[in-house]
Amino acid sequence: MAFRDLIDDIDDVVFETLGDSAVIEGRAVPVLGMFSAPWKQPAFGKVHTAIREPRFEIRVKDSDGLSQGLRVTIDLPTLDGGGDYDLMQLAPDGNGLVALILRKRP
Numbered sequence: 001m002a003f004r005d006l007i008d009d010i011d012d013v014v015f016e017t018l019g020d021s022a023v024i025e026g027r028a029v030p031v032l033g034m035f036s037a038p039w040k041q042p043a044f045g046k047v048h049t050a051i052r053e054p055r056f057e058i059r060v061k062d063s064d065g066l067s068q069g070l071r072v073t074i075d076l077p078t079l080d081g082g083g084d085y086d087l088m089q090l091a092p093d094g095n096g097l098v099a100l101i102l103r104k105r106p
Helices: 003-018
Strands: 022-026 032-035 055-059 071-074 083-092 097-104
Touching: 003 032
Parallel strands: none
Antiparallel strands: 022 032, 022 071, 032 055, 055 097, 071 083, 083 097
């Protein structure tokens, strides 16, 4: 069995056990991934930034056909960042995952 096949098996278990669910526009089946919303403003030295970039990390195999502008609905309580987002960018990490860079819908 190839290394990528082994990692894919591990990812299946991790995403099914720990993953968050999201509905992506145009997809009939929800996608599992890892959602993070760094609502706390990061600081670099004494300069405060306004970086608030919510992301939903999914597997590359689940990213086919995704493009900027699609609606992504994160299935979490609102206080945990759940709700509707616009897909702004896809950012592959080179390790089999793709970060969907999101912007909260008004």
